[in-house]
Amino acid sequence: FITTKLKIECIAIILFIIISSILQNYYNSLLLLTVICYVLCCRRMLKSYTNNIKLLQIQLDILSTNDSSSSSSSPAKIKLSLFTNFQKAIIIFISLKIIFYW
Numbered sequence: 001f002i003t004t005k006l007k008i009e010c011i012a013i014i015l016f017i018i019i020s021s022i023l024q025n026y027y028n029s030l031l032l033l034t035v036i037c038y039v040l041c042c043r044r045m046l047k048s049y050t051n052n053i054k055l056l057q058i059q060l061d062i063l064s065t066n067d068s069s070s071s072s073s074s075p076a077k078i079k080l081s082l083f084t085n086f087q088k089a090i091i092i093f094i095s096l097k098i099i100f101y102w
Contacts, residue, residue, distance in 0.1 A: 013041050035098055042094050049087050056080040 017037040023030045059076040 009044065013037070013044060017041060038094060038098060042090070045090065046087065049083060049090075053080060053083050053087075056083065 017034070020030065020033040020037045024034050056076050056079055060074070060080065063074055063076065
C-alpha cells in the first residue's frame with residue numbers, strides 16, 4: 001500500500017531533481033545539488049528494495065520451516081535473487097552515470 005507520506009516523499013524528490021536540473025542548466029556551479037538529488041533518489045529506492053528483500057527473506061524462512069524441499073525453487077527465492085541482482089545493477093548504473101556524465 002502506498003501511504004500519503006511515501007507519496008509526498010516521492011513527489012518531493014522528483015520536484016527536487018527537476019528543479020536542480022533546471023538550475024544546473026543556468027548555473028554550472030549547482031552540479032553538486034543535482035548529484036545530491038540523485039543520491040536522495042537512490043537512497044529512497046534502495047530503502048524500498050531493502051524492505052522488499054527483508055520481506056522475501058522472512059517468507060523464505062517460513063517456507064523452509066514448513067517444507068524445506070520447496071523453498072529452493074519457490075517464487076520467493078527466485079524473486080529474492082532478482083531483487084539482489086537488480087539492486088547491484090542500479091548501484092553500478094547510478095555510480096557510472098554520476099562519474100562519467102559530469
